[in-house]
Amino acid sequence: MEHITLLLGIVIITALVFDFTNGFHDTANAMATTISTGALKPKTAVAMSAVLNLVGAFMSVEVAKTISKGLINEEGIQPEVIFAALVGAILWNLVTWLVGLPSSSSHALMGGLIGAAVASAGIGAVNGDVVVTKVLIPAVAAPIVAGVAAMLASRLTYKLNGKIGEKTSTKGYRAGQIASAGLVSLAHGTNDAQKTMGIITLALVAGGALQSGANPPVWVIVSAGSAIALGTFIGGWRIIRTMGSGLTDLQPQQGFAAQTSAASVILASSNLGFSLSTTHACSGAVMGAGLGRKGGVVRWSTATRMFVAWGLTLPAAALVSAGAELVMRTGDIGVAAVALFLVASCVAIWLVSRRQVVDHTNVNETAAASETEQPGVVTTAIAAVAVPPAAGTTAAVTDEDLKATIPAATANPATPTAPAAAV
Numbered sequence: 001m002e003h004i005t006l007l008l009g010i011v012i013i014t015a016l017v018f019d020f021t022n023g024f025h026d027t028a029n030a031m032a033t034t035i036s037t038g039a040l041k042p043k044t045a046v047a048m049s050a051v052l053n054l055v056g057a058f059m060s061v062e063v064a065k066t067i068s069k070g071l072i073n074e075e076g077i078q079p080e081v082i083f084a085a086l087v088g089a090i091l092w093n094l095v096t097w098l099v100g101l102p103s104s105s106s107h108a109l110m111g112g113l114i115g116a117a118v119a120s121a122g123i124g125a126v127n128g129d130v131v132v133t134k135v136l137i138p139a140v141a142a143p144i145v146a147g148v149a150a151m152l153a154s155r156l157t158y159k160l161n162g163k164i165g166e167k168t169s170t171k172g173y174r175a176g177q178i179a180s181a182g183l184v185s186l187a188h189g190t191n192d193a194q195k196t197m198g199i200i201t202l203a204l205v206a207g208g209a210l211q212s213g214a215n216p217p218v219w220v221i222v223s224a225g226s227a228i229a230l231g232t233f234i235g236g237w238r239i240i241r242t243m244g245s246g247l248t249d250l251q252p253q254q255g256f257a258a259q260t261s262a263a264s265v266i267l268a269s270s271n272l273g274f275s276l277s278t279t280h281a282c283s284g285a286v287m288g289a290g291l292g293r294k295g296g297v298v299r300w301s302t303a304t305r306m307f308v309a310w311g312l313t314l315p316a317a318a319l320v321s322a323g324a325e326l327v328m329r330t331g332d333i334g335v336a337a338v339a340l341f342l343v344a345s346c347v348a349i350w351l352v353s354r355r356q357v358v359d360h361t362n363v364n365e366t367a368a369a370s371e372t373e374q375p376g377v378v379t380t381a382i383a384a385v386a387v388p389p390a391a392g393t394t395a396a397v398t399d400e401d402l403k404a405t406i407p408a409a410t411a412n413p414a415t416p417t418a419p420a421a422a423v
Contacts, residue, residue: 023231056189057225115318143284154292
């Protein structure tokens with residue numbers, strides 16, 4: 001193993017902590033729809049996803065190269081800069097996990113890296129063309145491409161359902177969901193685990209333990225893959241709830257279409273070296289699948305909160321990381337202060353999360369407000385031209401759809417509203 005100093009060791013451990021938070025933050029990307037449709041039990045789903053995340057980590061290093069060699073200039077970057085970047089990324093991951101929003105761990109990491117590098121060496125430390133072509137453009141394109149693909153795939157599945165019975169088709173699509181969820185997990189390991197590999201490799205180069213331009217060592221690949229797999233097994237239940245049933249109500253046909261579309265986009269991006277947000281791709285696919293069924297509803301209030309979080313991820317992580325880097329300029333005392341701040345913040349967020357626990361026993365429960373949300377203009381317009389189900393099936397509009405599109409107050413006008421004290 002390369003010569004590791006104390007500071008470099010702290011940076012590597014912090015990077016693996018980020019990788020762990022990335023795992024449970026992004027478990028929903030692969031397994032939210034599988035859990036919400038009942039294709040797999042929650043604990044079984046996260047266990048399968050964890051194993052495949054680990055396998056995926058060994059499949060490629062192209063994204064790791066983008067992080068370690070392309071995003072920022074290696075010259076003049078010190079291990080303290082990497083540590084500051086990880087502080088911003090970890091805190092953003094935990095805050096968005098606490099409120100159940102599927103934001104991008106990838107963009108949190110890159111935002112932190114950009115903010116810390118600019119604070120340390122100026123704007124010239126960042127390769128702007130790489131940020132635009134391999135980060136920002138994929139960030140916008142991925143959810144759109146995955147969403148359109150999932151919407152078209154959902155419509156196709158319902159059109160083909162007329163040739164087989166509904167019971168048989170539902171069973172088949174649930175089996176397909178398991179396979180496609182595995183593919184998403186594999187793709188997630190291929191894409192997201194590599195980002196931590198890239199960060200650790202960059203830290204090793206900055207600390208003089210590796211030559212500039214070196215690929216991630218084998219021990220880096222193994223440790224990063226293991227950390228993200230462990231985080232995945234823990235299960236980010238709050239975000240799984242949001243993506244599985246908070247954005248839309250999915251049937252097995254839609255879940256299969258969403259996961260297959262998202263996996264295709266993620267794997268293609270990994271092979272091209274794009275540092276894609278798997279969260280953006282999977283969330284876009286879920287919304288597209290929701291719009292692919294006639295009568296399907298996307299809950300735009302939840303989606304809007306998610307979009308806001310996406311927009312804030314890069315600048316928020318960058319600001320926190322830049323502040324951390326400035327504090328650490330004071331020397332060892334500054335480094336210790338930032339480390340204590342990170343630990344204290346993590347503990348505080350965890351304690352707040354214990355006030356309302358979400359785990360595998362209640363992950364499929366939804367709030368009453370979500371169940372009665374009216375469909376928006378976009379949903380109404382797209383659903384109006386969706387392909388209706390074939391004759392003999394009952395997949396078009398279910399009781400759950402009616403609950404999601406008709407407010408409780410109008411569903412039964414004869415029933416008086418209960419007084420607040422009685423609720």
